[in-house]
Amino acid sequence: MNSIHELLMPSVVLYGIGSFQKVGEKAAELGGKTLIISDPIMNKIGYVQECKNLLKESGLAYAAYLNVDSEPTDLHVKEAMDICQLEKCDHIVAIGGGSCIDTAKAVSVLMTNGGMMADYFGTGKQLTNDPLPVIAVPTTAGTGSEVTKVTVITDSSTDVKMMLADKSLLPAVSIIDANLTVSCPKGVTAATGVDALCHAIEAYISRKAHPMTDVLALTAIDHIIGSIRTAYEDGTNLDARSNMALGSMLAGAAFSNASVTLVHGMSRPIGALFHTPHGISNAMLLPAVLEFTLEECTDRLAEIGRRISKDTDGYSDRELAIGVVNELKQLCSDLHITNMRAYGIDEELFMNSLAKMGADAIASGSPANTPKIPTLEEIKELYQTCYDYDFSQKMQLV
Numbered sequence: 001m002n003s004i005h006e007l008l009m010p011s012v013v014l015y016g017i018g019s020f021q022k023v024g025e026k027a028a029e030l031g032g033k034t035l036i037i038s039d040p041i042m043n044k045i046g047y048v049q050e051c052k053n054l055l056k057e058s059g060l061a062y063a064a065y066l067n068v069d070s071e072p073t074d075l076h077v078k079e080a081m082d083i084c085q086l087e088k089c090d091h092i093v094a095i096g097g098g099s100c101i102d103t104a105k106a107v108s109v110l111m112t113n114g115g116m117m118a119d120y121f122g123t124g125k126q127l128t129n130d131p132l133p134v135i136a137v138p139t140t141a142g143t144g145s146e147v148t149k150v151t152v153i154t155d156s157s158t159d160v161k162m163m164l165a166d167k168s169l170l171p172a173v174s175i176i177d178a179n180l181t182v183s184c185p186k187g188v189t190a191a192t193g194v195d196a197l198c199h200a201i202e203a204y205i206s207r208k209a210h211p212m213t214d215v216l217a218l219t220a221i222d223h224i225i226g227s228i229r230t231a232y233e234d235g236t237n238l239d240a241r242s243n244m245a246l247g248s249m250l251a252g253a254a255f256s257n258a259s260v261t262l263v264h265g266m267s268r269p270i271g272a273l274f275h276t277p278h279g280i281s282n283a284m285l286l287p288a289v290l291e292f293t294l295e296e297c298t299d300r301l302a303e304i305g306r307r308i309s310k311d312t313d314g315y316s317d318r319e320l321a322i323g324v325v326n327e328l329k330q331l332c333s334d335l336h337i338t339n340m341r342a343y344g345i346d347e348e349l350f351m352n353s354l355a356k357m358g359a360d361a362i363a364s365g366s367p368a369n370t371p372k373i374p375t376l377e378e379i380k381e382l383y384q385t386c387y388d389y390d391f392s393q394k395m396q397l398v
Contacts, residue, residue, distance in 0.1 A: 010170050014175045016176075033062065036051055036092075040067065097138065134173075149170050193248075204303075280343070361379055
C-alpha cells in the first residue's frame with residue numbers, strides 16, 4: 001500500500017568549510033536585532049567574538065546570553081529569554097552544541113507563545129504563533145539539532161527531560177562549518193559522534209521510517225562509521241571532521257522525520273538524573289538495546305552491516321545484524337566509552353531510580369517507535385544490564 005510521507009528541513013542549509021562567514025549576511029536577511037545564545041567555552045575559544053564581528057560588519061546590533069550548560073534546563077531558557085525581552089531581539093543565532101541550539105529553540109517558542117517549557121510538554125499547550133527565527137551554527141558533529149524540529153530541555157523541578165517537537169522549531173538557517181568542530185576535545189568528539197550514529201541507526205529501524213529518511217540515515221552511517229575513529233584520534237583532520245559534520249546533519253534530518261527509538265527514550269532519564277553527556281548515555285545503551293530488538297529488525301540491521309563491512313558475501317542477514325552489534329561494541333571500546341559503573345554513576349541511586357527512569361522513558365514516546373516495543377519491566381531489566389555491560393563480550397550466533 002502506498003503511503004504519503006513528509007520530509008521537513010530548514011529553509012536554508014549552508015554546508016562547507018568557511019560557511020560560518022555567512023552568519024552576518026543571513027542574520028541581516030532576517031532583519032532586526034540579534035540575540036546570540038552560546039556557552040562559556042565557545043566564548044573562550046573566540047567563536048562568539050567572531051560572530052559579533054560578522055554581525056557588526058552586516059550592520060546588526062546584538063545582545064548575548066553565554067551561560068548555557070551541557071544539559072540545558074528551563075532555568076537557562078528563562079535567563080536567555082529575559083535578555084531577549086529586555087533587548088527586544090528579533091531573531092537568535094545559536095553557536096555551540098545541541099544544548100545551545102535547543103536553548104535557542106525554546107526561547108524562540110516562548111518569546112512568541114508565552115508560558116513556560118513545561119506548559120508545552122506532552123499533551124500540553126499547543127503552539128499558535130511562529131517562533132522567532134533561529135540561525136543554528138553547530139560546533140559539534142552530533143546532535144543534529146541544526147536541522148531538527150525538536151528541542152529537549154530539562155525541567156529543573158522534576159529532573160525530567162521535556163521534548164517538544166513541532167515543525168515550527170526547524171531553524172530558519174543552518175550553517176554547518178566543520179572548521180568549528182576542530183576545537184572539540186576527544187571526549188566530546190566521541191560522545192557527539194556516537195549520538196549522531198544513534199540518530200541514524202534509530203531513524204533507520206524506527207517504525208516511522210520511510211524511503212526518504214532511509215536514504216538520509218544510511219548515508220549518514222556511511223559518513224560517520226568511515227570517519228569517527230579518525231576524527232577522534234586526529235581532531236585536526238578536516239576531511240574526517242567534514243564527514244562527521246555532514247553525517248551528523250543527515251542523521252539529524254533522518255530522525256527529525258522518522259523519530260528515534262528506545263535508546264533515546266532510555267537515555268534522556270539518565271542525563272536528567274545523573275547529568276551524563278547525552279551521547280555517552282546513548283553509547284552505554286546502544287549495543288544492548290539492539291540486542292534486545294534484533295529479532296524484530298534483523299533485515300534492517302543486516303543492511304547497515306552491508307554498509308559498514310567490506311566483505312559481506314555469503315553471510316546471512318542474522319550474521320550481518322549480529323556483526324553490527326559487535327562492531328558497535330568495538331567502536332565504544334575504541335572511543336574509550338565505558339559502562340555506567342565504570343563511568344561513576346552511583347549504583348544504589350541508579351537501581352533505586354529504575355521505576356522512575358522506565359516510566360519517564362515510556363512517557364517520552366520514543367520506545368513506542370522501536371521494532372520490539374518494550375514493557376516497563378523490560379526497560380528496567382535493560383537498565384540493569386547496561387549498568388555493568390561488557391563491551392568486550394561479543395554477541396554470538398545461536
